[in-house]
Amino acid sequence: MTTIRRQYSLPNCQLIVEGLIDSQAEDSMTSGRPLVSILVNAECAFANSEKRLMGGRDFLESLVKAASAYAQEFLSGVRHPLAHHLNSNIIGFARVEDRNLHRLIWHPETEQNNAGTPSEAVEIDLTTVQLFDLVEAVDQLLADRRTLPDFSLHLEPVSRRYRKADVPVARRVAPVALGASSVALLGALFLALPVPKVEEPPRREETAQTDPADGDATPTEPPLAIPESPIAQESPSPQESPSPETLSPEEIKALVASAPQVSDPTVLKYLARNLYQQIDGAWEDRGTIDRDLQYRVSVTPGGLIVNYEAVQPTSQDAAEQTPLPKLRYNTLDENAEIADFRVVFTDNEVLQVSPWDGYQGTATLGEEITDRATLSALTQPLRNRILDAQSDEPTYDRALVFRVGVTEEGAIADYEAKNQAALDFVERTPLPDLVKPEAAGIEPGKNLIPQEPLAQFQVIFKPSGALEVGPLDNRYR
Structure with missing residues (x-):
């Protein structure tokens, strides 16, 4: 085996990984760049600090x-207990309030004194810029599929049980799993957005009543609330589904086994977001799970869940403790592509969703409008449209940050919450009523990716009632 040193450098942070090349691995040199599969040592250093972390x-x-x-x-502004005892015997963080700094606390994992207790902790005070350079360096490592390909991070939203009692419950979206660019990781890391509540499409074997006035089908069983997002506002009715033929789970499983896999990272990003929303919105009895339940879940490019299989040691029967059985769709086009995701229902009531094989490349938001004149022309009309629709006085005490995608004609086709406050209070903004995903060619059940270029804006609702609209900050992509 050969030792290779990989370096991920930002202006204020440097992450170095030293590992071994497994010459026996089948793809060790297929790309011309050695595959580092075994970690030997990792180091982290910050600008203006002589201390180096390693292990x-x-x-x-x-x-x-x-x-x-x-x-x-x-x-997010929401205290998350896991942030303070995740592997706290090695690395921890604490806020230095009076100095607006972030204290990184390292307990060297290999340096033990004779009594067998950890050596003295090393503390480094980081600025906010240094903190996010560290996050970006980590993302560069995770996005590098030629370095430690089995190393991954499951991003999680704040669990319901950590929420404050006076904060309304909003549907949360887990961040799209890793491997995206640093800006994509940051966008996902700090949570994606829920949107208007909608009803689950009735399965073919269920009866439904249709109101001739609006043509909406209403299931005979209680409606399923799916966290709203322009990409998951409604699911297709059976008449609109890719195939009207009802199939048994065994028939669908056979089709899934032979179906081509979706590999486009952007498609996977949108599908992961949509899948999380569907499951998280339907997962109500969280306290019944006493151990992690893991599944391989297959979805169509339109976001329909068509199959799920338990991953050992999870029992297939345990799925009854999850929403998966009632979310599974019973039709599938024999020519459809399939995207597989790893879905974990944890015993601490947190949902995890990530692509089964990770992201092979960098996910984007789709085609974008970048012409400055066009962006400038769209800014004020967007601001006016939101202000005209906002009738109530703000009832939140923190700024709400959103990413908003707008077509060249000015229609709001997509939006996404970018901080915890936005997730909590999205329904107190006019965005759910203003969004028109069809304006960008988004068809839930068929296609979740905008088919038209979108101008991406950052929209901030202030507690004072002020509204800020401007170009999207790269941190929130």
């Missing part, structure tokens, strides 16, 4: 998880 795999995993959890807490 093995446990150290690296602790650094990644603790930095991600703390950054999520910092941006």
Whole structure:
């Protein structure tokens, strides 16, 4: 085996990974760049600090998880207990309130004194810029599929049980799993957005009543609330589904086994977001799970769940403790592509969703309008449209940050919450009523990716009633 040193450098942070090339691995040199599969040592250093952090795999995993959890807490404004005891025996973070700094606390994992207790902790005070350079360096590592390909991070939203009692419950979206660009990781890391409540499409074997006035089908059983998002506002009725033929689970499983896999990272990003929303919105009895339940879930490019299989040691029968059985769709076009995701229902009531094989490339928001004149022309009309629709006085005490996608004609086709306050209070903004995904060619059940270029804006609702609209900050992509 050969030792390789990989470096991920930002202006204020440097992450170095040293590992071994497994010459026996089938794809060790297929891309012309050696595949580093075994970690030997990891180091982390910051600008203006002589202290260097270093250790093995446990150290690296602790650094990644603790930095991600703390950054999520910092941006959301919601205290997350996991941010303070994730691998706290190695890496931890604490806020230095009076100095507006972030204290990284490292307990060297290999330096033990004779009594067998950890050596003295090392503390480094980071600025906010240094903190996010660390997050970006971590993302560069995770996006590099030629370095530690089995190393991954499952991003999680704040669990319901950590929410304040006076904060309304809003549907949460887990961040799209890793491997995206640093800006995509930050956008996902600090949570994606829920949107208007809608009803689950009735399955073919269920009867439905249709109101001739509006043509909406209403299931005979209680409607399923799916967190709203322009990409998951409604599911297709059976008449609109890709195939009207009802299939048994065994028939669908056979089709899934032979179907081509979706590999486009942007499609996977939108599908992961949509899948999380569907499951999280339907997962009500969270307290019944006493151990992690893991599944391989197959969905169509339109976001329909068509199959799920338990991953050992999870029993297939345990699925009855999850929403998966009632969310599974019973039709599938024999020519449809399939995207597989790893879905974990944790015993601490947190949902995790990530692509089964990770992201092979960098996910984007789709085609964008970048012409400055066009962006400038769209800014004021967007601001006016939101202000005209906002009738109530603000009842929140923190700024709500959203990403808003607008067509060249000025229609709001997509939006996404970018901080915890936006998730909590999205229904107190006019965005759910203003969004028109069809304006960008988004068809739930068929296609979740905008088919028209969108201008991406950052929209901030202030507690004072003020509204800020401007170009999207790269941190919130």
